Amino acid sequence: MAIVTCRQLGYRYRDEDSSRAFALHGVNLELEQGLFYAVLGSTGSGKSTLLQHFNGIYQPSEGEIQVLDVTFQAGQKKKGLKELRSRVGLVFQFPEQQLFEETVEKDLMFGPIQFGKSKEAAREAASKALAEVGLSRELLERSPFELSGGQIRKVAIATVLASEPELIVLDEPTATLDPVSRHELIELLQELRRKEGRTVVMVTHRLDEVFCAADRFVLMKEGTITFTGTRQELLESPERLAEAGIVEPQMMTLALEASRRTGLPVAEMPCELDDWAEWLMNHSGLASGQSGQPAHASDPDDDNRTALGQPAAHEPIAEEEQAGELRPAGTGEEG
């Protein structure tokens, strides 16, 4: 089921004169519920403008966009968007700018209270959201402005999670985070998608960080969408990346080169680091007689591995048995 549908969506900033190009133009896009979308494009490609249509901050200058059960059409200004905004959580590019209360807890409770929860329920939602982003309860009483950059970013994301939105939209949430925090954040988003069936849309300019995590990739250039597809489809058309000004991830370069050398399709190649190490050892002269590793084909865990041609995880369902701690990166998906 589509959660967002754009039909010929266009947007022009009001203060631009009409001779200037649209910030968005002719965008046709369908986002399915329960998938993780990565939106990529260089500066000024229209990524942020598109995202801000998802909860009605911007409304179309052309065409229309349907988000959940709300349809925005060009020329019709819609008001009363509180319900939509409780269901679509938007994390801005510098989410620390979204924090304004004197304690982390108050900031976390603000959304739920606005959307009609009691104080008690909001407090509970606040604790839960803080735990979801992996931060300690001790931070609840602290001022958000005393926290480290990475912590502030996580708190800002938690303020959005506290309202339990169905659609979580993040505009470059990993920018300026250190590599370990970036990795942790993407794991969190994968968890929210996998365990709770939330739909995640994340803008980034680093394809490498989401290459294995995202289910679908949307490439944008000069206000238009130039590509929408799966990882395998992306692997089949690497020229689209260059066209959108996106740097090809090292893994993709390796997969394409390995395919050329071995004659095997890229779709069969692994996604995770350890699987790659074994795959390469089994498909090159390097391993033979040196490693003593079993051949990949006879590996008993073989069925549980994710390959480049497969979705990042199976279709969105709540997998209760996985409740608990985050699994480390490099673990294959459960089958």
Add this chain to the structure above:
Amino acid sequence: MIRMEQIAFHYPKREALFENLSLHIEKGQWVSIVGPNGAGKSTLAKLINGLLSPAAGQIQVDGLPVTREHVDEVRKKVGYLFQNPDNQFIATTVRDDIAFGLENRAIPREEMLDRIQEVAVELQIADWLDRHPASLSGGQKQRVAIAGLLVLQPDIMIWDEATSMLDERSKQAMMEQLKELHQNRNMTILSVTHDAEEILASERAIVIKNGQVAADMTPLELFEQEELAYECKLMPPFALALSMAMKKKGCRIAPVQDERELVNAIWPS
């Protein structure tokens, strides 16, 4: 070139950040400063150009003590590039912005214009000289900021997370810039960074931890010490991580810097 001897430093009403830190950096060396969050990486960089002063110990830059009386001299030698490109502009055109430092040093107008033109050509920003800095992209702004530093002909460049707000393309362009500054001008470079590729391109990685220089090694050695690298919030690039994983599984493969080296190691042609 840079000598820090037994430095102590603390911010007001906070615990000591450095108690007895010593560090020497030779002329022309490209050094990455890494460490856990809050370890004092940026503080260290700011002590070197006198933006902050130590409570105890001595700092020398090119033989000059970094003290109140010499700080102007020191800052002529040390260019400091900040993380946020928006925080370093004051003028309304790129040209005036680059001129600012020269004007402060009372450089004659003719020479000033020549120097701006020269550096603009070198950094390929000549076409933007009449533009407003705000009209530039993040990567372009950082390039202009570098021009503003280079025009003062420093011997040392400090980059404080200078590429962390940029997109991948701009970041790669900045890396090329850094390589050129290092090679062509023999510039001493100190870079506070989390970027694995930038660290690997440098010659020396200094780990600041618990108020000390906790490790001082080659960048490759740092990434091979996985726990320490993780503690510093660093992750190796995919190709390096993969070569290390293969080695652990018993494969005879040397650590590689990028995917091309990896392919060549796996399928030697």
